[in-house]
Amino acid sequence: MAASTGAERPTVKDIFNSMQYGPAPEAANIAQAWLDSHERSFGHFIDGKWLKPEGRQTYTTKNPATGESLASTIQGNEEDVEVAVAAAQKAFETWSKLPCHVRARYLYSIARTVQKHQRLLSVVESMDNGKPIRESRDCDVPLVVRHFYHHAGWAQLRDTEMNGWKPLGVVAAIVPWNFPLMLLTWKICPALAMGNTVVLKPATYTRLSALLLAEICAEAGLPPGVFNVVTGNGAFGEKLAVHPGVDKVAFTGSTEVGRTLRKATAGTGKKLSLELGGKSPFIVFDTADLDSAVEGLVDAIWFNQGQVCSAGSRLLMQESIAEVLIHKLKQRLSHMRLGDSLDKAIDVGALVDESQKKTITEFVEEARAEGAGVFQAPGPIPNKGLFYPPTLITGVDTTSRCVREEIFGPVLVAMAFRTAKEAIALGNNTPYGLAASVWTENVPLALEVALSIKAGTVWVNGHNLFDAAAGFGGYKESGFGRDGGKEGLYEYVRPSWESRPHPNAEDVTYKTFALTYGADVPPVPKCNSITPSVIRQEDTEVPSIDRTYKLYYGGAQKRPDGMYSRPIYGPNKDLVAYVADGNRKDVRNAVEAAHKAAPGWGKRAAHNRAQIVYYMAENLELRRDEVAQRLSVLTGNSKERALKEVDLSIQRLFYWGAYCDKYGGTVQETLLYGATVLIREPMGVVGIACPDESPLLSFVSLFAPAIVRGNAVIVIPSEKYPLPALDFYQVFDTSDLPGGVVNILTGGRDHLAKYLVEHQDVQSMWYFGSAQGSKFVEWSSAENCKRTWVNYGLSRDWEDAQQGAGEEFLYQATQCKNIWIPMGEIFAN
Amino acid sequence: MYSAFCNLGWISRVQVNHPAVLRRAEQIQTRRTVKKDWQAAWLLKAVTCIDLTTLSGDDTESNIHRLCFKAKNPIRLDLLEKLHMDDAGITTGAVCVYSARVKDTVKALKQSGCNIPVASVATGFPAGQTPVKTRLEEIKLAVEDGAAEIDIVISRNLALTGQWEALYQEIRLCRETCGHAHMKTILGTGELGSLTNVYKASLVAMMAGSDFIKTSTGKESVNATYPVALVMVRAIRDFYWKTGIKAHVNTRTEALLFRIGASTLLGDIERQIYHHVSGRYAAYHDLPMA
Structure with a gap:
């Protein structure tokens, strides 16, 4: 292998004898000519033209495999954000009103034009990012094309398939450097298809393919201002995100930046989707084809130098095959080739930046110091450029930092498990939940693991398969929202009846918000403030038996931890009742109870859940008069109106009962030979803070869709009018609802909501209260990237079928998991 | 063993x-x-792995004779000379025939001076x-x-x-x-x-x-x-x-x-080598048939 150092050119005979590989360079002359045509200097692309304002700092983008400077780009500032957002807003006026068919033609035209320039895009991408040309040519760019075609279809079908939804306005897309072109496409395709316009900020390291795509879109005839590209640093991205003219922020990147964006946009009424990091398990059972699993690992962790959010970075091996698998894996590693990203015969290219290399090195050296086994691909490493060898770490365990944290490099950690149950537990023992793969020839095992892993994508006997027709996105701290598939469209629309909220939340002091409870409505006993309830027994009046409204969790009524009560007043400020005033510890207990119930409830047959919800309707109807009476006394509304609210609530139980077995998922029409199955899974435990309007109907409208889809809920009923919800205790108890599925905590809405949203093990928070509370919930959810649904202090008409029971409720009650199940056995006779 | x-x-x-x-x-x-010289070298290696084969009902002494001579000289000598591979002993890996034709084959190979x-x-x-x-x-x-x-x-x-x-x-x-x-x-x-x-x-x-x-x-x-x-x-x-x-x-x-049992493959390889050496694509008649 003398020639691999490149010192002297081997003869044909040398090669014949050694069977070595030689250079196989992809020509870069056309990409270089494109850069030259721009004099290697780029500005923003706004409103259909290049804009290079004076006085901006510049950033020189480099080829990480060679260190060669490629072009100078500019660092935008606030003014540039203004110009770009204004252009997008102006374009939205016409773009959003185009007939669907016309928008479809534009997207189709982009797909075609991208195809015409696909090799140029691939070469530019590999030069700018360092990824192997094989990957940009065979993976990234074909997926880009596929996304445009697929979404040209969604553009055409929007009014049919997305009836009841409308575009948002201006979308700010902020994308990372690992798949610069592909990931931006995942944002702009659904955004444009639904009628939005886009301002895109590519990552600092990798700006060129986005700028090239802007030109290509213009060539395809996309109207000016519909798709704008601005360049700048991270702070510039945040400026774009918080611009009041931006209606939605679509982000892919690190969990840390995702948190920052969640906080920065909290309470503004902007929609947000986050596709964040991962530490995805790659689970190999003793029934797996181990050779195929090894190749799967190559795709899982050594694809794109491991700089893949869904990288299969945690290898979990059944103990019985661990030794063989590691042996095979080391063999495979010894055949990996590193080299220039434009070499067609390499497996691993260059890392994007020096800082990446430094972080990866730190992780590996820390593991080594910890006593781990570190095996690195022994092949030669080019002496210039940012290369890091594919690495396998063994002998570490769940406590090691390299096992818990995302390395975002070509580093695999391997651990053993004994049983399927343990594999699932280890697989889920991470704050992330982006993806997973399971390797076995045992179908029942594969499916059970796929359903039990909490992640947005699970591949069976494969890893890192993508397609425009299947949504990609995370559970847990891997974010929320999906890129791709019909499920991805919902990130770029709002219900037709709703207008963009512009809440005035003012400044919320996060540290002290709703920290205390009770003092705002002091439960100070007063003489004569309450008329004692009496009943007549024969001739004498006796006081009726006291009714105490306690908390309700785990299927039983519980006294509040603080042992305080909260007065509830009627329309004439008269004290109607006391309810329990819940606090932090009650939240803790209720969440425990909900988690006990959630798995069983989620797995229960949908038919069975429906029966229980219908039974609730039946039992509510038995109490129709009594509940209406109490509602009327409490709110001061007429008995007639109260009855209507009860009847609507019964209807709604029926409506959601019907949905128990009709929203489980669908089959996605991806390019896979096999089945890609979308499963709409429950979120888990959902916290729900109910509004004061229509206190019974809003309560039912919120908890019912959540539980029919298999969630367990902790509901804070209307702070002002909680009593109708408390009447439900008996409805629940008599309807065979398992304890812990619905838990009710009365008290201060914001106080309880605060502790729900701050609870790391509450998967989603629905908040219908004030603008400030909404802002607090969104801000505080950033900590564990919890999904939230807030009303920004705006009320809705709960009686209206769309506002009170639209598709939105199902969307909020579920999270999408795509399971990829390749098929095939037949090849000849 | x-x-x-x-x-x-x-x-x-x-x-x-x-x-x-x-x-x-x-x-x-x-x-x-593999590209350029690497491609040429790998293709020549492939030649040495070929079982040059004829398995037809109409096989006779003459076409087997031709096949054996091709096995001995799978690539035109002048092309090998240009690659400085004329002394590398490039032959196919074996000649493969039906059992009834083994005798003919042994004889023809001997005649061609080839010990494959x-x-x-x-x-x-x-x-x-x-x-x-x-x-x-x-x-x-x-x-x-x-x-x-x-x-x-x-x-x-x-x-x-x-x-x-x-x-x-x-x-x-x-x-x-x-x-x-x-x-x-x-x-x-x-x-x-x-x-x-x-x-x-x-x-x-x-x-x-x-x-x-x-x-x-x-x-x-x-x-x-x-x-x-x-x-x-x-x-x-x-x-x-x-x-x-x-x-x-x-x-x-x-x-x-x-080992590759594809005899038509040899023709494709020889044409590739021809192109590598001359920069021109060969006509079928430029190369000796098997």
Whole structure:
């Protein structure tokens, strides 16, 4: 292998004898000519033209495999954000009103034009990012094309398939450097298809393919201002995100930046989707084809130098095959080739930046110091450029930092498990939940693991398969929202009846918000403030038996931890009742109870859940008069109106009962030979803070869709009018609802909501209260990237079928998991 | 040295995931490429791996004579000279014929001054549906006539019905009958029903002492494909890791692994070499036919 150092050119005979590989360079002359045509200097692309304002700092983008400077780009500032957002807003006026068919033609035209320039895009991408040309040519760019075609279809079908939804306005897309072109496409395709316009900020390291795509879109005839590209640093991205003219922020990147964006946009009424990091398990059972699993690992962790959010970075091996698998894996590693990203015969290219290399090195050296086994691909490493060898770490365990944290490099950690149950537990023992793969020839095992892993994508006997027709996105701290598939469209629309909220939340002091409870409505006993309830027994009046409204969790009524009560007043400020005033510890207990119930409830047959919800309707109807009476006394509304609210609530139980077995998922029409199955899974435990309007109907409208889809809920009923919800205790108890599925905590809405949203093990928070509370919930959810649904202090008409029971409720009650199940056995006779 | 053991437990544990194998087989073709001198060198290596073959009802002394001369001189001498490979002894790996033509082949090769082995197909090639007794007799006669390599075909019926031990015994008998000749076992992969069976048959063939395992006869409806070759190579690797014994793979018509049973491939390679040397694409008449 003398020639691999490149010192002297081997003869044909040398090669014949050694069977070595030689250079196989992809020509870069056309990409270089494109850069030259721009004099290697780029500005923003706004409103259909290049804009290079004076006085901006510049950033020189480099080829990480060679260190060669490629072009100078500019660092935008606030003014540039203004110009770009204004252009997008102006374009939205016409773009959003185009007939669907016309928008479809534009997207189709982009797909075609991208195809015409696909090799140029691939070469530019590999030069700018360092990824192997094989990957940009065979993976990234074909997926880009596929996304445009697929979404040209969604553009055409929007009014049919997305009836009841409308575009948002201006979308700010902020994308990372690992798949610069592909990931931006995942944002702009659904955004444009639904009628939005886009301002895109590519990552600092990798700006060129986005700028090239802007030109290509213009060539395809996309109207000016519909798709704008601005360049700048991270702070510039945040400026774009918080611009009041931006209606939605679509982000892919690190969990840390995702948190920052969640906080920065909290309470503004902007929609947000986050596709964040991962530490995805790659689970190999003793029934797996181990050779195929090894190749799967190559795709899982050594694809794109491991700089893949869904990288299969945690290898979990059944103990019985661990030794063989590691042996095979080391063999495979010894055949990996590193080299220039434009070499067609390499497996691993260059890392994007020096800082990446430094972080990866730190992780590996820390593991080594910890006593781990570190095996690195022994092949030669080019002496210039940012290369890091594919690495396998063994002998570490769940406590090691390299096992818990995302390395975002070509580093695999391997651990053993004994049983399927343990594999699932280890697989889920991470704050992330982006993806997973399971390797076995045992179908029942594969499916059970796929359903039990909490992640947005699970591949069976494969890893890192993508397609425009299947949504990609995370559970847990891997974010929320999906890129791709019909499920991805919902990130770029709002219900037709709703207008963009512009809440005035003012400044919320996060540290002290709703920290205390009770003092705002002091439960100070007063003489004569309450008329004692009496009943007549024969001739004498006796006081009726006291009714105490306690908390309700785990299927039983519980006294509040603080042992305080909260007065509830009627329309004439008269004290109607006391309810329990819940606090932090009650939240803790209720969440425990909900988690006990959630798995069983989620797995229960949908038919069975429906029966229980219908039974609730039946039992509510038995109490129709009594509940209406109490509602009327409490709110001061007429008995007639109260009855209507009860009847609507019964209807709604029926409506959601019907949905128990009709929203489980669908089959996605991806390019896979096999089945890609979308499963709409429950979120888990959902916290729900109910509004004061229509206190019974809003309560039912919120908890019912959540539980029919298999969630367990902790509901804070209307702070002002909680009593109708408390009447439900008996409805629940008599309807065979398992304890812990619905838990009710009365008290201060914001106080309880605060502790729900701050609870790391509450998967989603629905908040219908004030603008400030909404802002607090969104801000505080950033900590564990919890999904939230807030009303920004705006009320809705709960009686209206769309506002009170639209598709939105199902969307909020579920999270999408795509399971990829390749098929095939037949090849000849 | 060759192997002689039958480990049924190992065979029963074999798992092959067909879709994943297809994915890898597709990827192999895009992960590596060789250009320029590397391409020329690799192509010449491929030439040395070819079993230059004729297996036709109309084979006679004359076309076998031509084939043997082509086996000796697979690439035009002036092209090899330009590559400084004229002294590298580039010939094909073997010449492969029906057993009745072994004598003609041995004679022609001798005439051409070439000492490459003569391979003979045997054992009821291609279907293997003849009695074991006559199959063994065929091997014996071919070896007597001077075949240094015997290409046997396995009984697909035994593989399809899961009679791995019986298959092992049958191949063992062939092995013993081959004596000093190399035994190349043709699996007839297109008739094995699944890649798992391909893997298992590969293992059984190696356990029974095959020097080579071959994909197919070229007469099945599906012959050598990338996925099949991949599975067989993996079996060879596993076998080597477990036993330290290296078998070889031999594929017919397409793949480029160790021995290649594709005679038309030689023409394609020679044209590529012509282009590499001259920069021009050759006409068929520029190169001597086989």
